[in-house]
Amino acid sequence: MTRPTAIRRLNAADPQFARHLDHLLSWESVSDEAVNQRVLDIIAAVRERGDEALVEFTKRFDGLDVARMADLILPRERLELALTRISPEQRQALESAAARVRSYHEKQKQDSWRYTEADGTVLGQQVMPLDRAGLYVPGGKASYPSSVLMNAIPAKVAGVAEVVMVVPTPRGEVNELVLAAAAIAGVDRVFTLGGAQAVAALAYGTQSVPQVDKIVGPGNIYVATAKRHVFGQVGIDMIAGPSEILVVCDGQTDPDWIAMDLFSQAEHDEDAQSILVSPDAAFLDRVAASIDRLLPTLERAEIIRTSLEARGALIQVADLEQAITVANRIAPEHLELSVAEPEQWLPRIRHAGAIFLGRYTAEALGDYCAGPNHVLPTSGTARFSSPLGVYDFQKRSSIIFCSAEGASALGHTASVLARGESLTAHARSAEYRIKD
Amino acid sequence: MTRPTAIRRLNAADPQFARHLDHLLSWESVSDEAVNQRVLDIIAAVRERGDEALVEFTKRFDGLDVARMADLILPRERLELALTRISPEQRQALESAAARVRSYHEKQKQDSWRYTEADGTVLGQQVMPLDRAGLYVPGGKASYPSSVLMNAIPAKVAGVAEVVMVVPTPRGEVNELVLAAAAIAGVDRVFTLGGAQAVAALAYGTQSVPQVDKIVGPGNIYVATAKRHVFGQVGIDMIAGPSEILVVCDGQTDPDWIAMDLFSQAEHDEDAQSILVSPDAAFLDRVAASIDRLLPTLERAEIIRTSLEARGALIQVADLEQAITVANRIAPEHLELSVAEPEQWLPRIRHAGAIFLGRYTAEALGDYCAGPNHVLPTSGTARFSSPLGVYDFQKRSSIIFCSAEGASALGHTASVLARGESLTAHARSAEYRIKD
Numbered sequence: 001m002t003r004p005t006a007i008r009r010l011n012a013a014d015p016q017f018a019r020h021l022d023h024l025l026s027w028e029s030v031s032d033e034a035v036n037q038r039v040l041d042i043i044a045a046v047r048e049r050g051d052e053a054l055v056e057f058t059k060r061f062d063g064l065d066v067a068r069m070a071d072l073i074l075p076r077e078r079l080e081l082a083l084t085r086i087s088p089e090q091r092q093a094l095e096s097a098a099a100r101v102r103s104y105h106e107k108q109k110q111d112s113w114r115y116t117e118a119d120g121t122v123l124g125q126q127v128m129p130l131d132r133a134g135l136y137v138p139g140g141k142a143s144y145p146s147s148v149l150m151n152a153i154p155a156k157v158a159g160v161a162e163v164v165m166v167v168p169t170p171r172g173e174v175n176e177l178v179l180a181a182a183a184i185a186g187v188d189r190v191f192t193l194g195g196a197q198a199v200a201a202l203a204y205g206t207q208s209v210p211q212v213d214k215i216v217g218p219g220n221i222y223v224a225t226a227k228r229h230v231f232g233q234v235g236i237d238m239i240a241g242p243s244e245i246l247v248v249c250d251g252q253t254d255p256d257w258i259a260m261d262l263f264s265q266a267e268h269d270e271d272a273q274s275i276l277v278s279p280d281a282a283f284l285d286r287v288a289a290s291i292d293r294l295l296p297t298l299e300r301a302e303i304i305r306t307s308l309e310a311r312g313a314l315i316q317v318a319d320l321e322q323a324i325t326v327a328n329r330i331a332p333e334h335l336e337l338s339v340a341e342p343e344q345w346l347p348r349i350r351h352a353g354a355i356f357l358g359r360y361t362a363e364a365l366g367d368y369c370a371g372p373n374h375v376l377p378t379s380g381t382a383r384f385s386s387p388l389g390v391y392d393f394q395k396r397s398s399i400i401f402c403s404a405e406g407a408s409a410l411g412h413t414a415s416v417l418a419r420g421e422s423l424t425a426h427a428r429s430a431e432y433r434i435k436d
Numbered sequence: 437m438t439r440p441t442a443i444r445r446l447n448a449a450d451p452q453f454a455r456h457l458d459h460l461l462s463w464e465s466v467s468d469e470a471v472n473q474r475v476l477d478i479i480a481a482v483r484e485r486g487d488e489a490l491v492e493f494t495k496r497f498d499g500l501d502v503a504r505m506a507d508l509i510l511p512r513e514r515l516e517l518a519l520t521r522i523s524p525e526q527r528q529a530l531e532s533a534a535a536r537v538r539s540y541h542e543k544q545k546q547d548s549w550r551y552t553e554a555d556g557t558v559l560g561q562q563v564m565p566l567d568r569a570g571l572y573v574p575g576g577k578a579s580y581p582s583s584v585l586m587n588a589i590p591a592k593v594a595g596v597a598e599v600v601m602v603v604p605t606p607r608g609e610v611n612e613l614v615l616a617a618a619a620i621a622g623v624d625r626v627f628t629l630g631g632a633q634a635v636a637a638l639a640y641g642t643q644s645v646p647q648v649d650k651i652v653g654p655g656n657i658y659v660a661t662a663k664r665h666v667f668g669q670v671g672i673d674m675i676a677g678p679s680e681i682l683v684v685c686d687g688q689t690d691p692d693w694i695a696m697d698l699f700s701q702a703e704h705d706e707d708a709q710s711i712l713v714s715p716d717a718a719f720l721d722r723v724a725a726s727i728d729r730l731l732p733t734l735e736r737a738e739i740i741r742t743s744l745e746a747r748g749a750l751i752q753v754a755d756l757e758q759a760i761t762v763a764n765r766i767a768p769e770h771l772e773l774s775v776a777e778p779e780q781w782l783p784r785i786r787h788a789g790a791i792f793l794g795r796y797t798a799e800a801l802g803d804y805c806a807g808p809n810h811v812l813p814t815s816g817t818a819r820f821s822s823p824l825g826v827y828d829f830q831k832r833s834s835i836i837f838c839s840a841e842g843a844s845a846l847g848h849t850a851s852v853l854a855r856g857e858s859l860t861a862h863a864r865s866a867e868y869r870i871k872d
Contacts, residue, residue: 260868413805
């Protein structure tokens with residue numbers, strides 16, 4: 001445990017830098033054929049046999065001794081009970097985090113709009129919440145109460161009438177903090193189900209589990225594969241890859257702070273990725289020294305070491321300008337700008353899930369309680385996707401209400417274009433509305 | 437051609453109605469194993485051999501006699517040339533439609549926002565356009581200039597710097613209207629590529645084709661399968677099913693108009709779905725008579741007849757109240773409310789891609805030029821998804837900038853929650869920021 005951590009050093013001045021960076025970032029999650037086939041079989045069984053299949057799979061995979069579906073339902077009172085089983089300090093922390101998350105997300109809510117044209121034609125967009133959302137919460141070690149808040153609160157803020165949570169309880173282990181978070185977030189129903197069978201139940205519904213419109217929340221490879229398969233039948237959030245942080249530092253932050261920020265990402269799992277970019281080579285050395293000194297003091301030292309050695313890097317750049325270029329290439333899930341006057345760089349950041357500005361803004365604050373969501377696009381998908389938000393639980397319908405005059409004018413244009421596409425029924429339907 | 441159209445009649449009063457409706461709506465698009473494997477092979481070849489593979493596949497699949505990649509690039513001047521090759525009336529119609537589509541979509545544009553808390557902590561959301569979008573346009577019969585407008589304009593309104601279009605030209609057939617629409621919509625680059633190879637090129641980039649951040653646009657089963665496979669590497673829009681319309685009519689609209697509105701959907705292809713719901717049984721009879729009388733006069737009569745007989749329906753309900761319940765169960769792509777005072781029903785519509793209000797608002801007007809997008813959620817996915825819009829080409833980054841005081845307060849909460857999750861590096865990272 002005391003050997004130095006062999007964390008990769010890269011230099012942007014190296015002619016091979018782009019290639020090395022590509023290699024560092026390369027990640028493809030592959031569901032192998034065996035996983036795929038098992039998941040398809042599970043989905044088929046749940047669609048066919050409903051509750052019966054759920055009970056059977058839960059006995060087999062979660063080692064639960066249950067006889068009927070009723071044993072897999074947690075009533076609302078059980079969630080309330082959990083609130084009394086956690087410490088008052090924990091309850092206070094969950095409630096304070098929930099309040100801040102709710103307050104931030106309320107600003108994301110989108111409203112319907114419309115406008116009327118000169119001829120009386122009305123155009124607009126009606127925004128509505130989804131009817132029902134499903135929230136997958138992993139069991140065991142990756143069972144995070146903070147994720148319950150981050151997934152359920154945006155749905156409730158959007159106005160989703162019913163939020164249904166599934167959480168496996170392998171060998172009967174119940175996480176009281178998770179249930180307490182569900183109570184605080186306003187989760188409506190909880191089933192102690194997990195794996196592909198839980199995803200299938202939410203997507204298609206069974207006698208007891210209601211069909212939802214969208215499934216969100218993290219899970220293992222079976223859950224991710226099942227979500228991919230049911231996509232289209234229901235909506236899904238992103239398929240998350242390993243978590244990552246990119247810290248850009250000007251060399252003036254306490255190196256222990258930066259080391260700990262890198263650790264906080266690396267402790268998630270061996271595939272997590274922590275990268276530091278700085279124009280100050282001596283600072284990179286100081287952070288490396290902090291890493292070596294602090295690592296042995298951490299509970300998850302082995303996971304962190306594996307992660308840092310496999311996927312971490314300390315990258316030297318010419319200046320902060322170049323650091324930002326590297327950041328945009330990486331499109332990181334979490335970007336810490338641990339620099340003086342971080343705001344000046346903000347308009348230049350093109351791709352990042354969440355941006356943490358200044359030396360005080362540790363990623364961990366955002367993970368739990370700053371307000372923004374901690375479900376963020378990973379593996380460079382910040383190029384085209386966004387944090388989980390209220391907008392993920394709202395949907396839009398276009399509104400078109402033509403006046404007689406408006407329809408007549410539009411009818412001419414539509415007729416020409418429809419005939420250009422050889423769609424003559426379209427043309428004639430439009431032409432009926434043209435005034436003589 | 438003159439036998440009556442055997443369009444299904446359903447009655448919501450029938451105890452079996454729910455089951456019949458489920459059956460009517462059932463649709464699952466399946467990519468069979470052979471298609472899947474061919475697509476995976478094509479993607480692998482394009483990733484490995486780039487342009488060379490593109491030239492090879494295009495020769496083989498599109499029957500094009502091309503020697504090198506340069507032969508598959510259409511310069512901007514070629515698009516401008518197309519504007520002179522279409523009729524002035526067509527150009528005028530395209531420009532008028534584009535202006536209306538642009539004007540509507542500008543209202544969808546989302547702005548960055550932020551707020552400052554009492555202790556100086558700043559929270560917000562930075563909204564940015566994607567860097568580059570790819571637009572797939574089918575070749576041959578399904579090559580629609582209106583789709584070019586509907587896919588490219590939202591991207592340009594969002595501020596996407598480069599819109600790259602791919603369109604196959606089987607046996608060298610070029611659709612001048614499609615190129616003209618591309619010129620008007622501001623498409624930046626065009627490659628005459630199609631199929632899974634075009635999708636792979638956009639997703640991974642080749643020597644000539646730039647990698648994009650998101651791929652939108654309709655395509656055949658190979659294109660849809662390829663989009664599903666590259667999802668994650670790039671963003672994609674929805675995987676569209678067959679197009680559908682649901683017309684709700686109070687019995688007071690000219691039955692010929694309604695028949696033609698149903699035809700306009702059915703003429704797309706044999707799998708398209710046209711459904712009419714009315715409380716007026718005699719009106720359903722009148723529409724059936726209009727269908728029989730008008731059908732033989734249509735260019736695509738065979739397609740329409742097949743579609744109506746396989747997937748169409750005339751549904752009798754007790755009242756408009758019940759019609760709206762049926763509409764919400766169907767969650768149609770297109771919903772026409774051909775009734776008196778349609779506005780009163782609007783707040784009750786929970787799921788629909790686009791809502792056409794009043795007797796004058798034919799779906800065809802919305803397909804071409806009313807302003808809203810014609811790329812809409814199909815097969816009931818309006819339960820959880822929205823029309824294609826500017827928001828599909830924008831993405832968000834969360835902004836967190838803690839003051840020293842703010843970080844200290846948040847540090848306490850984060851520390852408690854992180855320790856509850858056994859993530860002690862998270863806890864210690866937060867604790868560093870707590871003031872003594």
